Amino acid sequence: EVQLVESGGGLVKPGGSLRLSCAASGFTFSDAWMSWVRQAPGKGLEWVGRVESKTDGGTADYAAPVKGRFTISRDDSKNTLYLQMNSLKTEDTAVYYCCRGGFNFDYWGQGTLVTVSA
Amino acid sequence: EVVLTQSPGTLSLSPGERATLSCRASQRVSSSYLAWYQQKPGQAPRLLIYGASSRATGIPDSFSGSGSGTDFTLTISRLEPEDFAVYYCQQHGSSPLTFGGGTKVEIK
Numbered sequence: 001e002v003q004l005v006e007s008g009g010g011l012v013k014p015g016g017s018l019r020l021s022c023a024a025s026g027f028t029f030s031d032a033w034m035s036w037v038r039q040a041p042g043k044g045l046e047w048v049g050r051v052e053s054k055t056d057g058g059t060a061d062y063a064a065p066v067k068g069r070f071t072i073s074r075d076d077s078k079n080t081l082y083l084q085m086n087s088l089k090t091e092d093t094a095v096y097y098c099c100r101g102g103f104n105f106d107y108w109g110q111g112t113l114v115t116v117s118a
Numbered sequence: 119e120v121v122l123t124q125s126p127g128t129l130s131l132s133p134g135e136r137a138t139l140s141c142r143a144s145q146r147v148s149s150s151y152l153a154w155y156q157q158k159p160g161q162a163p164r165l166l167i168y169g170a171s172s173r174a175t176g177i178p179d180s181f182s183g184s185g186s187g188t189d190f191t192l193t194i195s196r197l198e199p200e201d202f203a204v205y206y207c208q209q210h211g212s213s214p215l216t217f218g219g220g221t222k223v224e225i226k
Binding site: 035037046050063064102103104105106109 | 151153155157162163164165168174175206208210213214215216217218219220
């Protein structure tokens with residue numbers, strides 16, 4: 001059974017940093033492109049970024065609002081995806097979902113809430 | 119950036135009725151690169167349709183997708199109580215990947 005379990009969310013002040021983790025199981029993580037998608041409270045879905053599998057190059061790609069502030073990485077030895085978020089803004093407040101796939105997303109985690117507030 | 123516009127914003131229907139949801143793209147999207155998701159309150163989204171018309175694993179055949187170019191449609195042939203939710207379209211033909219704003223299907 002495919003499982004994606006996010007952790008690391010919480011309350012952080014504007015300008016602060018946070019690192020989210022996503023523990024994957026039930027599939028060959030190293031073969032998969034992985035993505036982060038977020039959802040602000042009461043709003044729609046927004047793609048944050050994705051990372052290729054290492055065999056496809058391992059390059060990460062980001063949405064404009066987070067480019068230069070967020071970094072997606074992966075540790076295939078730990079079957080874990082990461083989202084390092086720096087220079088956080090109030091508009092980054094959202095539930096962050098880890099997703100399998102770099103194009104469409106066939107499995108989603110349960111999400112972790114990030115609140116950016118003074 | 120490809121902007122996806124979903125309509126209507128809210129669809130009020132009764133169980134057993136047919137639902138037709140629209141997704142219009144600001145520029146042509148290859149059919150291979152259009153997906154639909156369902157999201158219920160407090161839950162993560164679930165992939166319903168990929169490649170514009172292929173059902174994902176475990177999705178009942180009451181759900182169907184169609185369309186090409188800039189106009190795509192999700193049809194629910196007969197609404198079950200568990201189908202009342204928010205539906206999003208998504209394109210992945212070009213980066214950034216984008217989602218539509220969603221259509222809420224509510225019980226009339």
